[in-house]
Every structure is written in C-alpha cells, then in structure tokens.
Amino acid sequence: MIGPELRELTPQVIGVLVRRGADFAAAEDAVQDALLEAMRTWPDDPPRNPRGWLTAVAWRKFLDAARSDAARRRREELAAAEQALSSSSPASGSPGDDPEAGERPGREVDDTLWLYFLCAHPSLPIPSAVALTLRAVGGLTTRQIARAFLVPEATMAQRISRATRTISGERLDRPGDVATVLRVLYLVFNEGYTGEVDLAEEAIRLTRQLSASIDHPEVRGLLALMLLHHARRPARRDDDGELIPLARQDRSRWDTRAIADGVEILQAALARDELGEYQAQAAIAALHADAPSTSQTDWAQVVEWYDELLALDGSPVARLNRAVAVGHAAGPREGLAALEQVPRSLPRRTAAEAYLHELAGDRAAAAELYGLAAGEATSLPERRYLGRKAGELGVR
Incomplete structure (x- = not known):
C-alpha cells in the first residue's frame, strides 16, 4: 500500500517526467515502478531527499522502457527530451547521477x-x-x-x-x-x-x-464549501445508518473546528470581490452552520445568496433549493409558488414539494408526495427515509 508521503510525491514526480518529455502514460508507468522500488528499499535505507530519489529512479525507469523500443521515432523523441533536459534543467542531473540529487524545490x-x-x-x-x-x-x-x-x-x-x-x-x-x-x-x-x-x-x-x-478565489470557495458540508457529517446518520435531515441533526456533533476553518477560508475568498458559484454555495452552508437550529437560521439571507447563485449559475438544483429557503423565509405557500419554476423531472423535486406541504400543515398531501418521492429516490437510505416520512404523515 502506498503511504501518505509517497502519495504526496506521486503527482510531483509524474509532472517532472512529463515536463522532461515523457508522455503521460509512460510517466505514470515509470513512477509506479519507482514507487514499488521505494517500498522495497526505503524501510531499510531511507533517502535524504525522497522526491529527488523518486524522480531520478522514475526517470531511469522511463529511459529503460524507451530504450527497449526499437522504433526510430521513439529513439529520436528520447534524444530530444534528453537534450532539452540538459539545456534547460542543469540542476536535475542525468540518469547516472546520485538519486538524491533531486529537482529544484521551486x-x-x-x-x-x-x-x-x-x-x-x-x-x-x-x-x-x-x-x-x-x-x-x-x-x-x-x-x-x-x-x-x-x-x-x-x-x-x-x-x-x-x-x-x-x-x-x-x-x-x-x-x-x-x-x-x-x-x-x-x-x-x-x-x-x-x-x-x-x-x-x-x-x-x-x-x-x-x-x-494557485491563488484563485473559487478554489478557496470550493475548499470552504467542502469543509462546511463535511463538518456536519457526524450528525447525518443515526446508529443504524439511517439519514437524519438537517432540521433534526444534533448540532453539537458538528465539527466546530472544520466550520471555523471553512468560514475563515470563505471570508478570505469573498474579500477578493470575485464572486463565483462555489463561494456562493459556501456562504449558504456557512449560514446553516452558524444557526443554532433550523428555525433560527437567517433564511432571508439564505434566499439572497441563492439569488446570487442563480445569477452565476442558473441551475435547476439551485432554483429548487431556493424554493425551500423561500418556504422558510416567506412561508410555505410562497415556497410552493417558487417551486413551480422548477422542472418536474428534476430529481428530489417531489421530495421538496412534500416538505413544503408538510410545513404548510397539509399532512395528507405531504404523505402522498413523500410516497411518490420514495419511489423516485435513487439511493436506498433516501428511499427508506422518504418512506418513513410518508408513513408518519399518513392519514389514520
């Protein structure tokens, strides 16, 4: 099994070989061979410069494979790659150099x-x-x-x-x-x-x-979004593996450190004033993470962020989620009216409609819609959850 250190080095070494002239498939094969050799030799004789060792060994593996090909075209490509390397990367060394010489850290x-x-x-x-x-x-x-x-x-x-x-x-x-x-x-x-x-x-x-x-606000926006969603993971399922909706989650189980990290990263991204869809989604996730409960969530601001997201993306999924937020901010009837703008073929639309009817107190309609949504669900946990909702709200 490849350990964390080797996994971190793998893309760096593949990138070096590709820049030297190896095609991607040959570079990956050579690096995999070098990794196998590393796992055999490193426990007894660890190198001083692991990245340099892997780079030199992988490059030798690549050259050995290339030299075994008798085709003239491949020999000419190899010669060109070696010439380019020797003229542009003097610090990287030749295949016969010390394996720990390595590449330039920059x-x-x-x-x-x-x-x-x-x-x-x-x-x-x-x-x-x-x-x-x-x-x-x-x-x-x-x-x-x-x-x-x-x-x-x-x-x-x-x-x-x-x-x-x-x-x-x-x-x-x-x-x-x-x-x-x-x-x-x-x-x-x-x-x-x-x-x-x-x-x-x-x-x-x-x-x-x-x-x-890379210094890019949307990269930070996506990282913040991942952290904020992942922070809620411990509370998303019960001991039997069944889904727990956001409104019923035990928020004390949320990872507060991940939330703080996500919010800090998001604020740095938003400060660039180059809003993108991942930043907008992360801002919505941050509002949910900040609220003590569903009822205390700033739903009006959630709707505003969905408006920003729709201006950037316009996806039906964003429109669906906005309708649910409108149902909390302005009332379920307004949410159902907003839901009319969402195609009926969209996955989870029926579940959203059921939820808004439940908020409106229409148990019979909600139960029927939850039953239909359960039949449409593509995952077993979601199907079971929606089926339970239909049973809970069914008219007795």
Whole structure:
C-alpha cells in the first residue's frame, strides 16, 4: 500500500517526467515502478531527499522502457527530451547521477498544479477525469478507485487506460481550465465515503493542495464549501445508518473546528470581490452552520445568496433549493409558488414539494408526495427515509 508521503510525491514526480518529455502514460508507468522500488528499499535505507530519489529512479525507469523500443521515432523523441533536459534543467542531473540529487524545490508546486489541469483535460469525459485525478494526483490504486465507485477493477483499469492514452500527446505548455479541475474535485467530494477510501476526505486533501498551489478565489470557495458540508457529517446518520435531515441533526456533533476553518477560508475568498458559484454555495452552508437550529437560521439571507447563485449559475438544483429557503423565509405557500419554476423531472423535486406541504400543515398531501418521492429516490437510505416520512404523515 502506498503511504501518505509517497502519495504526496506521486503527482510531483509524474509532472517532472512529463515536463522532461515523457508522455503521460509512460510517466505514470515509470513512477509506479519507482514507487514499488521505494517500498522495497526505503524501510531499510531511507533517502535524504525522497522526491529527488523518486524522480531520478522514475526517470531511469522511463529511459529503460524507451530504450527497449526499437522504433526510430521513439529513439529520436528520447534524444530530444534528453537534450532539452540538459539545456534547460542543469540542476536535475542525468540518469547516472546520485538519486538524491533531486529537482529544484521551486518546481514542485508548479508540476503538481499542471498535473491537475492535465488530468481534468477537456478531451476527457468527466468520469475518466475523476478516475485519472485520483490515480495520478491522489496516488490511489486502481483497485481502490474501483471499489470507491463500485465498479469492477477491470472496468476501472480500462477507463484509466483510455484516459491516459487520450492525453498522452498533450503537453504541459498552456494554462488549464480551473473550472474543470474544480468540477472534478467537487464530484469526488460528493461521492463521499464508500468503504476503503474516504473520497470526501481525499477531495478535501486534494483541494487544499490545489489551494496552496494557485491563488484563485473559487478554489478557496470550493475548499470552504467542502469543509462546511463535511463538518456536519457526524450528525447525518443515526446508529443504524439511517439519514437524519438537517432540521433534526444534533448540532453539537458538528465539527466546530472544520466550520471555523471553512468560514475563515470563505471570508478570505469573498474579500477578493470575485464572486463565483462555489463561494456562493459556501456562504449558504456557512449560514446553516452558524444557526443554532433550523428555525433560527437567517433564511432571508439564505434566499439572497441563492439569488446570487442563480445569477452565476442558473441551475435547476439551485432554483429548487431556493424554493425551500423561500418556504422558510416567506412561508410555505410562497415556497410552493417558487417551486413551480422548477422542472418536474428534476430529481428530489417531489421530495421538496412534500416538505413544503408538510410545513404548510397539509399532512395528507405531504404523505402522498413523500410516497411518490420514495419511489423516485435513487439511493436506498433516501428511499427508506422518504418512506418513513410518508408513513408518519399518513392519514389514520
């Protein structure tokens, strides 16, 4: 198993090899070989400079693989890469140098940052970008990623292999799309906890790493949003694993340190006066985190932030959540009127309608709608919760 230290170094070393001229697939293979060698030798003989050791060994692995290819084109590409390296990176050394000589420290953050952009390349389908980010930047194994997404390991291996082939010809020579990188990380976070790998915590770790690498308010906004949502995790389920809605959660179980961290990061982002959708979502989460109870939440301000979010995003999901907030701020009938602007095909719309009818005191309508929503739910815990609500409110 790859330890935390090696996982942190993996994207940095892959980035170095790609910048030297290796294509992405070959660089990743070489780094994986170097990691295996590290796990064999480091316990008895740890290097003084782990990153430099991995870089030098991985580069030698890459050269060995390249030299075994008899094709003239591959030999010419290798020669060009070695020439470019010797002329532009004198401090990085040659394959025969001391493995602990390493790279210049100033390049570590840059290489990792470029790797984020490469793994979230616009030519990749989002599921492939997510898997590749977890493998190359997160340092997870294919088996871990497959288990996290509940697919066979062979299926995930094929997905990652196709992704690496797709981007193998791409060079790290132009700025990447921050929005795509953030979308990938947010999708990882929303997968949550699935057993062996806690993807929510992994997404927070990777977003912290990205935030340290790039000065961008939306990166900080996403990190704040993750922390604020994750802070409520201990109170989201009961001892039997059943869902507990926000209104019924024991707020004393929320992680106050994570909330304080998230609010501080959000305030720094908002101070830049470059509002983005993740900052707006984080501001809404902060209002919920700050309230002693659902009834004491500043719902009017929540609605205002949803208005800001809709101006930026305009998504039906934001409109759905705004309708529920309106139901608390101005009354359930106003919330139901706002809900009319949301397509009926949107997931969880029926559940929101049931909730607003419950707020209005219309138990019969709420029970019927909760029953319909349970039939539409895609997860078993959500289906059970909605079914229980239908039973609780059913007319006796």
